[in-house]
Structures are given as structure tokens and as C-alpha cells.
Amino acid sequence: MTEFLLQSDIAEICQRLGKSAHDFAGKTVLLTGGRGFLGRYFMEMFAHLNEHILEKPCRLIAMDNLITAGKEGSEIPDFPNVTFIQHDVIEPVKLDEKVDYVIHAAGIASPYYYRAYPLETLEVAVRGTRNMLELATEHNARFVFFSSSEIYGDPDPKHVPTPESYRGNVSCQGPRACYDESKRVGETLCHIFHEKHGTKTNTIRPFNVFGPGMQETDYRVLPNFANRIKAGRPLNVYGSGNQTRTFCYITDAMVGFTLVVLKGVPGEPYNIGNPKPEISMVELVKSIEKAQGKKVEYNVIEYPDSYPADEPNRRCPDIKKARLQLGFEPNVDLQDGLKRFLTWADKVYTGQE
Numbered sequence: 565m566t567e568f569l570l571q572s573d574i575a576e577i578c579q580r581l582g583k584s585a586h587d588f589a590g591k592t593v594l595l596t597g598g599r600g601f602l603g604r605y606f607m608e609m610f611a612h613l614n615e616h617i618l619e620k621p622c623r624l625i626a627m628d629n630l631i632t633a634g635k636e637g638s639e640i641p642d643f644p645n646v647t648f649i650q651h652d653v654i655e656p657v658k659l660d661e662k663v664d665y666v667i668h669a670a671g672i673a674s675p676y677y678y679r680a681y682p683l684e685t686l687e688v689a690v691r692g693t694r695n696m697l698e699l700a701t702e703h704n705a706r707f708v709f710f711s712s713s714e715i716y717g718d719p720d721p722k723h724v725p726t727p728e729s730y731r732g733n734v735s736c737q738g739p740r741a742c743y744d745e746s747k748r749v750g751e752t753l754c755h756i757f758h759e760k761h762g763t764k765t766n767t768i769r770p771f772n773v774f775g776p777g778m779q780e781t782d783y784r785v786l787p788n789f790a791n792r793i794k795a796g797r798p799l800n801v802y803g804s805g806n807q808t809r810t811f812c813y814i815t816d817a818m819v820g821f822t823l824v825v826l827k828g829v830p831g832e833p834y835n836i837g838n839p840k841p842e843i844s845m846v847e848l849v850k851s852i853e854k855a856q857g858k859k860v861e862y863n864v865i866e867y868p869d870s871y872p873a874d875e876p877n878r879r880c881p882d883i884k885k886a887r888l889q890l891g892f893e894p895n896v897d898l899q900d901g902l903k904r905f906l907t908w909a910d911k912v913y914t915g916q917e
């Protein structure tokens with residue numbers, strides 16, 4: 565039976581965090597979106613740290629409304645020192661025990677789902693973030709908000725690779741607005757709480773994170789491609805196929821995220837991604853061919869109605885700030901990451917759409 569998250573990846577994340585992870589000893593962390601793609605990694609990471617690394621365990625309170633958690637997400641693991649609460653963050657929450665860190669990872673992140681659930685997407689990033697900021701402020705806890713590289717919209721090519729200082733090119737009426745505009749408001753809320761109440765906030769802008777644990781029904785590009793490979797069907801490249809992304813393997817991303825939680829300079833946003841290579845979606849198919857060692861058929865098709873077509877033409881992070889301030893360095897190259905993901909998906913996915 566293949567693990568839904570690879571324990572070798574979890575161990576790699578914890579080992580790469582090194583001494584910094586000891587700051588979690590004896591602390592309490594509140595994690596929202598605990599059963600989402602990133603939340604599940606955090607849960608397993610804390611379980612591994614408690615079992616193998618920390619002299620004094622870290623308490624984890626994980627929260628999720630389980631609406632998009634799927635089958636695997638809805639199975640709650642029974643880890644020592646971890647409590648799970650089914651709760652929707654758009655409703656305020658009171659906790660009796662003192663919390664030291666709030667990691668706010670709840671959200672609807674896949675373009676397919678935010679097209680289907682625009683109001684829910686907006687509410688979790690706005691009301692949910694406000695509620696969690698109030699809680700973090702009351703507890704004097706560090707607060708980390710999962711924003712998105714989508715807040716840059718379709719960047720002016722002069723600003724690619726894109727640094728945190730770029731203000732973005734976003735449409736407030738476009739099909740992605742419920743996501744990118746609400747993440748922008750979420751960041752504004754963090755800024756207000758930091759300025760007005762001194763809350764120690766950080767925002768993380770992830771760039772196309774992928775890896776084992778993405779559900780077959782995630783409907784982002786790599787799960788879709790892996791599922792079609794499993795079914796022996798040609799891949800569907802949307803649009804022109806020339807639009808670019810940079811893909812960041814989950815272990816690199818988790819190291820970056822956790823470094824922000826531990827060491828982020830209060831008030832600052834951080835890009836977390838792997839800037840190399842910036843590739844088009846047609847080139848992504850070629851990279852998959854290389855990783856698989858065999859030919860992969862594909863068609864370039866119009867965007868389906870279910871997909872928010874008004875998308876960034878290019879996306880690539882400038883990660884100088886995370887390198888300099890946090891010591892973040894991605895080290896899983898695209899070929900290695902694709903091999904790890906595709907091998908896993910071949911065992912776990914069914915190929916049904």
C-alpha cells in the first residue's frame with residue numbers, strides 16, 4: 565500500500581529544517597486547513613518532529629471544515645499531541661489554551677474549485693483571515709497567512725522573475741478575482757493588524773507547489789496530467805501552451821514555509837518557490853516525457869468552461885529575500901520532483917475523471 569504522503573519526504577523536510585525546528589519544542593501551534601494539501605504535510609511534519617526530533621513535544625491544534633478535504637483528508641490521523649477540530653474559519657473561534665503560532669492555510673486553491681465556489685473562496689481569505697488574526701492578536705501569537713503568487717496577476721514581463729515589491733496586474737472582475745483579490749485583501753488585513761496591533765504577521769506567496777498528496781480530483785495541471793497518464797490518454801494543454809510557470813516540489817516548499825513561520829521578519833511577505841526552470845506548459849509535457857523515459861501524447865485545446873481562462877502569461881519568483889533573510893534554498897530539481905510525483909501518482913491515482 566503506497567503512503568498518501570511519502571514518509572521519506574516528511575523525514576527530508578524535518579532533517580533540512582535542522583536546529584531551527586527546535587524552536588517548536590513545548591509550543592502550541594494552531595493550523596487552519598489542516599486536511600488540505602499543505603495542511604496534511606504540516607500535520608505529518610509536526611508528528612515526525614515530535615516523534616524523532618523535539619525533546620519536548622509541540623502541541624498542534626488542526627482545524628478544517630472538511631468541505632474540500634476529499635476521502636484521504638477526511639480520515640483524521642491519530643497522532644499524539646495533535647487535536648483535530650472540525651470548524652469553518654469564517655466563524656470566529658475561541659481557544660482556552662494559549663497558542664504560540666497560527667498557521668492559516670485554509671483556503672480553496674485550485675482554479676477549478678475557485679471557479680466553482682467563488683464566494684466561499686473569497687470568504688475564507690477575508691473573513692477567515694480576519695478571525696484568525698483576531699485570535700493570534702489575543703494570544704500574542706506569530707501569524708502566518710498563506711497568500712498566493714496569484715496576487716501578482718499577469719505580471720509585466722519587466723518584473724519577471726517577480727520580487728515581493730511588485731504590486732501586481734490583477735483584474736477585480738476577472739474569473740480569478742475571487743481568489744487573487746481576496747488573497748490581496750487577506751494580505752492587507754495582515755498589514756493592518758501588524759501596524760495597528762503589533763501582531764507578528766507574515767504572508768507566504770507560494771509558486772505552483774506540487775507533489776504526492778495532491779488529490780486526483782485536485783484539477784491543477786500536474787494531477788490532471790498524472791491522471792491522464794495513468795488512464796493512457798493524451799494530456800490536455802490549455803490555451804496556447806506557451807504560458808509559463810515554475811514548479812516547486814513539496815519538500816522544498818515545506819522547508820520554505822516553515823522557515824517563514826520560524827524566522828520571518830514581522831510584517832514581511834515572502835515568495836516561496838523554485839525559480840528554475842521557468843517553462844511553458846508544452847515544455848512541461850516534454851519534461852514529463854524525460855522523467856518517464858517514454859513518449860507522452862498531448863493535445864493543445866481551448867480552455868474548458870470549468871477553468872478560469874484569464875490566467876498569468878508568465879509566473880516565476882524572485883526568491884532573493886527568502887534566501888537572504890531565511891536561508892531558504894530549493895534543492896529538488898524539476899526532473900527529480902516529477903519522477904517522485906509521477907511514480908507516486910501511478911500507484912495512487914485511478915485514471916478516472
Ligand SMILES: Cc1cn([C@H]2C[C@H](O)[C@@H](COP(=O)(O)OP(=O)(O)O[C@H]3O[C@H](CO)[C@@H](O)[C@H](O)[C@H]3O)O2)c(=O)[nH]c1=O
Pocket residue numbers: 673674675676711712713714770771772773783784785786788789800801802803807809845875
Ligand atoms: C488544469 C490544467 C491546467 N493547464 C495549464 C493552465 C495554466 O497555464 C497552467 C497551470 O495551471 P494550474 O495548475 O491550474 O495552476 P495556476 O493557474 O498556475 O494557478 C495555481 O497556482 C497558484 C500559485 O501556486 C496557486 O495559488 C493556486 O493553486 C492556483 O491558482 O497549466 C493545462 O494546460 N492543463 C490542465 O489540465
